[in-house]
Amino acid sequence: MLEGCVDWPEDSARRYRNAGCWGTLSIFEAVSAAARSNPGKAAVVDATGRRSYRDLLSNAERLAARLHGLGLRPLDRVVFQLANSIKFIEAFLALMRIGAIPVMALPAHRRTEIEHFVRSSGAVALMTPEEAKGFDYRVMAREVASRCPVLRHLIIDGEPFRDQIELSPRRDRPEEPAQLSLEECPLPRPEEVALMLLSGGTTGLSKLIPRTHADYLCGVEQSGKAAGLDADTVFLGVLPAGHNYTLGAPGILGTLVAGGVVILSPATTADVVFPLIERERVTVVSSAGPLVSRWLGSDLFDRHDLSSLKVFMSGGARLAPELRRRVEQQFQCTYQESFGTAEGLLCMSRLADAEALRMNSSGRPVSEYDEIRIVNPSDQDLPDGSAGELLVRGPYTIQGYYNAPEINAKAFTTDGFYRTGDVVSRRDGYLYVEGRIKDLINRGGEMISCAEVENHLLTHPAIETACVVAIPDDVFIEKACAVVVLRRGYTLTLAEMSAFLKDKEIARFKMPERLELVKEMPISPAGKILRRNLREALADHLASERLHDRQ
Template identity: 50%
Template sequence: MLSGYTPWSEESARRYRAKGYWENIGIAEMVKRTIGRYPEKVALVAGNQRITYRQLGETVERLACRLVEAGLRQHDRVVLQLPNIPEFVYAYLALTRIGAIPVMALRAHRETEVRHFIDASGAVAYVIQDVVNRFDYRPMAQTLLAECPSLKSVLVVGEPAEGQHSLSQMIEEELSPERISATLQRIHVDPADVATMLLSGGTTSLSKLIPRSHDDYILNARLCGQAAGFDENTVFMAILPLGHNYNLASPGILGVFYHGGTVVLASSGDADEVFELVERERVSVIASVVPLISNWLNSDAAEKYDLTSLKVVQNGGARLAPELRKRVLQRLKCFPQEVYGTAEGLINMTRIDDPERAVLESSGAPVCEDDELKVLDEFGEEVPDGMPGELATRGPYTIRSYFNAPEVNRTAFTADGFYLMGDIVRKEGRYVFAEGRKKDFINRGGEKISCEEIENLILQHPKVFQVSLVAMPDETFGEKACAFVRTKSGVPLAFDELIDFLRAKKIASFKLPERLEVVAAFPVSPVGKILKRELRETIAAKVAAESASLVD
């Protein structure tokens, strides 16, 4: 078992296996089982590529063999930062096939975040594409290779730089079945061991690492797929990053592969491109987020295409307003499925046969009967149904600790193993109604921005004396970041000047503030704490007034 990982107790593990939740197989083995059932069925569509389950399996085995020959071993951590391309799927499954552990970076992450993922996980390899949207990942990878002690190799889809290796060649190289078999037959993956490391929302600092076992992550994908009605006829469109828990296994591509459906990779979230792809591939399910759904509903694209195959539009990351859910039903004529949960485990989903109020207003109900939920007050006492409090959860696919983070674990988990989600909710029976966050973060269309992380960076600006980052309302993204700043001696600070400074810190662009308010003083409590609630109210009032003046 990987050091730094806390497994379930023996008693819990026995109970979950006895109930059939854990199937005692690895992720790659789960996909191989589906390959045996549907070898000639299309598993993956990307542009003009149509990849059958048999071809998927052969490519994964070939790459797994080459990764072992390149020196990767069980428990080796590998930061995986690829866009939505077939190579992501090959690399992810090949790593899990050999017991190596993919650490799921997102395309937007830059040097600061990736360095943290490498150092925190002890990663020995880093997988990238050469260039994506004009950003060249290879120089960044070279810097990390030189500066991160654990990192030994960089694998590149496309053209590698000097000292880097071609993942594309590894995928394409022809190998004999005997060579593959001889290399892989001796590798046994323990289903109870870590399969994947996801990233926390990073609400208090840089992201924590979330270790998911083969047992629990397969269950996650299977149950979410069942709640979404997945079967071998499902055609699932992936627009959002495959490295995110939502699109990877909630239900995501692993949910599709579990149930034998087809994954269609979309190149963008543009309404015309999405709906044209729905028509062409007869897509039945799309995983989306509030900004995309809002844009689709405000576009005339839906009338141009045949969308009769589309049965479900899923929403995750941030709550979809009831009015928008109604519009999905009426305009797109499909079910608006809310997917609410956490990369640490618990997933709640609405179902097509739920009562109307649950469909339109709730965040769904847990996907597993053995998901235990508590709503706690500020003293850790459980509150009655209908009362708001912090959501705590425990179950067969919710982690028992973060990876190698004992100090964080002491406050993130209760003594009896419940994970404290930091979300304020109300519970009505098994249905959850999400109301907001306990922790200090900004939810920009599902992307979580740690206020503390960005505040610490802004404070490094030579003109800044004091800063507070807060959420301001936005019609498209729900929330955006507004930086309130006191400068030293009242010197002027321009917005562009601040953004240029932060870009030089090499952070993801979605974390950049989108408004600057320079103030002479902050509202503070009697003990000197900045009253962020008042700042949020101030900026909300300004945004509302500006919107009203535009209408007038």
């Protein structure tokens, strides 16, 4: 196991291997096995074209040899920020082939987050696009490299600057080192770390979640079985592929391991997604609350043949029962709720479940070896039907964050259960998510750390005190609201605050979408801001505003 990672106890590891939870293949080998069954079949389709399994693996191996020739070695960390595309999958598989470890960043991340990922992981390479939506990632890459001497390689999907490397050269570059044969690079062992996912970041910037080939494939394969994936599956991915949900729950990897076809949408709007479902005969789509609401409100249903769709999966945040019913009615398919964590546990409703379970539950664990506890604040187990914090351990739930012993002491019990921070109840083996005890804002599945945004706001010269809290939203479930006490003589508008935060180079989805100016904060006897009081007051205020608007 990579230094800085927490391994499973030997008795647990032995049990998972003996039970078949952990196999003998790496992620690259698992996809290769599917490719051998039907090499000429389409594997991935994006806006630029399509790749057969044969070509996908051939291109990935060619890129792996090139990256190895550049100096990347097994267990080297690579901050991986590519957008949804065939290139994303080829580059990801290339890293899986040489045993380098991608740190799964998102296109929305900016310098603050990327620099944190580089420093926290000790990454020697950054892989990023050239430009998208008016943002030049090459400039950002240079800035990060200037601040992080450990970063040796800036690999650009597109046209690089002079001091950067092109991901897939359209021409020979004589200054690049000669490629080395992959014979000099053995396949990684299943127990080695394959990738690092990102936590929601409850107290600031994200923690790193190390996942091994064996444990990640366990979750991929078991969730794939729950979703009914097979060689006939045509999976449509619309959310960022760097998310655990889209990548492997079961997502892209679940489809490839099953021998199906992955379709990557260039956009999330109904006018793009619906024609893709019709043209590619999509059978499974994975989405999230905000997109579900928008798609259901579309007037395009009568213009496209969506009859191929069998399963509509939603994850990231609990979808309201009424929306689940509308999904089944309007898309004429089976709705599947997906609830889980990048740290491990995956719960899904089953396709053959009774309607009441599909419409209301958060599903049940995908592996019989997932161990669930629901506890009160004193860590005492609660009976079924009672709400408490969800604790979990199992064959694909980590034992600790990367290089974070102090955080691990709080986030994990002494006997290896992960404290999810989610409040759930359990009935007949199914979980029902009721909220969170962590101070996070869930904006349509994107997790916003209140503390991180507050720390930035408190550097504004006009702000004396700031508290970021969640406010309810019909589309995103929650949005961030900044509650601010100004210094005497100062003023502040939402536009000014947003411009200030943009200069801090944080992801756009983290920016508060409402600003409330108050004279003082509600304070507890211990001197802490009473966040719950603020949330309740804001919810009442917003309800009054909506009532006034209707009148």
